[in-house]
Amino acid sequence: MALPGKEAMIAEVVSIAVECIDCGRNRWWKPAELKRFGVTAQTPLAALSGRLRCSACRADGLPGAAISIQAAFIDEQQQRRAEARMLGEREIPLERSRRA
Numbered sequence: 119m120a121l122p123g124k125e126a127m128i129a130e131v132v133s134i135a136v137e138c139i140d141c142g143r144n145r146w147w148k149p150a151e152l153k154r155f156g157v158t159a160q161t162p163l164a165a166l167s168g169r170l171r172c173s174a175c176r177a178d179g180l181p182g183a184a185i186s187i188q189a190a191f192i193d194e195q196q197q198r199r200a201e202a203r204m205l206g207e208r209e210i211p212l213e214r215s216r217r218a
C-alpha cells in the first residue's frame with residue numbers, strides 16, 4: 119500500500135479488510151472491533167498485520183501471520199463499500215498473538 123507523505127493511522131479509516139494469504143479468508147472489520155486486538159486510533163496501519171493472526175491457520179498448526187491489510191479511508195468510504203460487497207462471505211477469525 120503506497121502511502122506517500124505520512125503514515126496512515128486507524129483514526130483515518132472507516133473499516134479494514136483483513137485477508138489471510140495462507141487460507142484466503144477475509145473480512146472487513148470496523149476499527150472499534152479491533153480494539154480487543156490492541157488496536158487503537160493511534161495504531162499505524164503498517165503495524166496492523168503484525169498484531170493480527172489468523173486463528174483458522176493457527177488451529178492447523180500454521181503461524182497464521184501472512185495477513186494482508188486493506189484500509190477503507192474515510193474519503194473513499196462509498197467506493198470501498200462497493201468493493202466490500204464484492205468480497206466473499208467467508209469470515210476470517212482473528213485472535214491476539216497470545217492466546218487469552
Ligand SMILES: [Zn+2]
Nearest residue numbers: 138141172175
Ligand atoms: Zn488463515
